[in-house]
Amino acid sequence: MRKTLRLQRGWGQQIIFLWPALLFFLTIVVTPFILGFYYSSTDWNGLDLNKAVWTGAANWKRIFTNDDKFWESLLFTLRFTIVSVIAANVLALLLAFLLMTTLKTKKVLRTIFFMPNVIGGILLGYIWQFIFTKGFATIGDITGISFFKLPWLGTPSTGFWGLVIVFVWQTAGYMMVIYIAGLAGIPKDLIEAAKIDGARAPQLFKSVYVPLIMPAITICLFLTTSNAFKMFDLNLSLTKGGPGTSTQSLAYNIYAEALINNRYGLGTAKALLFFFAVSIITVTQVWITKRKEVSA
Amino acid sequence: MKRKFAFVIATVCTLIIAGCGNGGNNNSASNGNAVNSGTKTAAPAATAAPAKNVTIKMFQFKVEIAEQLNALAEQYEKETGVKVEVETHGGGEDYGALLKAEIASGSEPEIFNNGGYTALVPYMDRATDLSNEPWAANLIPTSKTPATVDGKLYGMPMNVEGYGLIYNKDLFTKAGITEEPKTLPQLKDAVAKLKAAGITPFEATNEWWSMGIHLVNVGLAHQPDPKKFIEDVKAGKATIKGNPVFEQWLNLVDVIFDNAQDNKMTTDYATQVAEFASGKAAMMLQGNWTQGDIDKINPAMNLGLLPLPISDKEGTILVGVPNNYVVNSKSAHPEEAKAFLNWLVTSETGKKYLTKEFKFIPAETNVEADAADIGQVAVAVQKQSATALGWNWDMFPDGVTQGFGAAMQEYLGGQLNHDQLLEKLDKAVQDIVKQ
Structure with a gap:
């Protein structure tokens, strides 16, 4: 009797403190998500809800049998995710090691490297679009270096690498901070012991540092993978999926389907598929890296 | 519920x-x-x-x-x-x-x-x-x-409102072009003269709407019956590929794209107008709405409007409501x-x-x-409007012109040949129309 009362009191408190956040979460996230299951099987055009006709599996059939652009954009997104996750994490780890040494400017540098993450993606995209199309062109004219003379963002490959560069530049600073926290948590005596045992730098890195910062690696890989897979704002402001549709990410493809082609039903179906894809990929990744975590 | x-x-x-x-x-x-x-x-x-x-x-x-x-x-x-x-x-x-x-x-x-x-x-x-x-x-x-x-x-x-090839009269005079080119061969002549004088003939843009709406419309408008053609394409009874008018239209597209500035793949609308207004190229495919922006850079510019020809017949400008x-x-x-x-x-x-x-x-x-x-451009539009052809893109459902634009961007970047471009234009329609 007493126990249940305490339990109830606990629940009461939790509900009192939770309800404002819960209310918004339910109305803004959960409800539309559940409604999405319904709309993904209609031909809703985004305007007249009362005219949305139930079409059964037609949208799904279309996606799987007759929508090359969706699969092209999936392929693009996978390529983009693999390249940028590796690049961002390698760069972040390098920066973290660099800033763990006794550099005089390390506090300033940490702030500078973290800064791009504070600026919103849309804004970054427009700034970099200017740098790529105007800045690079000008540098190319002055110096004659062929790298800068490429038609940046004007061809599929420069568009792809342009997106990778900006994404890595934006995320590396954030990941660096997490890695620094991980590195700072490693007990000094373990490293000293390894050194006395005669471990060289590569061995030290492979057998001491990496296993001990595995929790940080798990988090960083999770964040970069899911962010790269969901990349939309950079895509919108930097290339708009162009030239043609060659740099269209999955998120952009969904946006275009719903808001440009006015097929919200089909767009919703794609978005649900997208949700499951992101979930599966990130959960698998976390599960794999989690198993490798050790404690000192 | x-x-x-x-x-x-x-x-x-x-x-x-x-x-x-x-x-x-x-x-x-x-x-x-x-x-x-x-x-x-x-x-x-x-x-x-x-x-x-x-x-x-x-x-x-x-x-x-x-x-x-x-x-x-x-x-x-x-x-x-x-x-x-x-x-x-x-x-x-x-x-x-x-x-x-x-x-x-x-x-x-x-x-x-x-x-x-x-x-x-x-x-x-x-x-x-x-x-x-x-x-x-x-x-x-x-x-x-x-x-x-x-x-x-x-x-x-x-x-x-209307569009055609807006041209810089002073640059034309400098290149020794005395008569306005009205047919495709004449336009090619003018391009050759401009190049000989060291002037970039065209300022192109990579904007999807400029190519996907305005440029593609030239091919649509020259059809004997644009409305019927568009309905047929939507119904799958006709295709853009193999259409004689669109085959001719490719020549106009090529003249513009082949003789445009070097960085055409990265030139957006604002840059296009700014470069044209500062005299870096002699012509651009645009309409009377650019006048305000041109005036901001060079109000004293001497502007004219050329028709868009697709063959050795006289071309027209394109006017719509x-x-x-x-x-x-x-x-x-x-x-x-x-x-x-x-x-x-x-x-x-x-x-x-x-x-x-x-x-x-x-x-x-x-x-x-x-x-x-x-x-000036608007007055030129009004003068040539009696023979002008119309705007036809509104007869397509949402999303088609964006598809046109994407195909044209790929063509501008040299990723497609003639046949592939026309196929992609057909596909842009079918992607949207087919249920």
């Missing part, structure tokens, strides 16, 4: 928006007491004998001319005694939804805006036949198309509304407002406009 709930929410939102809109934008020029006392329709009054105590309501969307239109309405009241109540909903507001709400609330404005084609269909039971109005005979031919159904004209074109005025037959005073529209394009005051205040290119060939008011 879910649908019902969503519908209720949507309705409530619409009502709220409609309510706010009505509060904000009512014209102060008309007094509230101007409501007609009698419900019987006033006898069709000729403009010579003004009917007193009549108010017509104009429900329009162009916010840029809202103030000028109010001033014009006051003038009209002074001259004829008929009050014109102008209500403006545009800019960020959803004009179409507000008009629906207005009519649903039982108010029937005498005059409202409509884009024509498919947008006109829901309003066909309200649209009045304007074919026999005095101004109808003077209209630029292509300006009638959007609001014409079964040979009858159901809307008065608000104004026209952004919007139409429709007279509502279910309103109280349709005849008064017709009289007002007639006055707008025939009276001295109306004509003055049209060109000097609204800065429109008039859709009527007999309304004169001069370059000081509407700009």
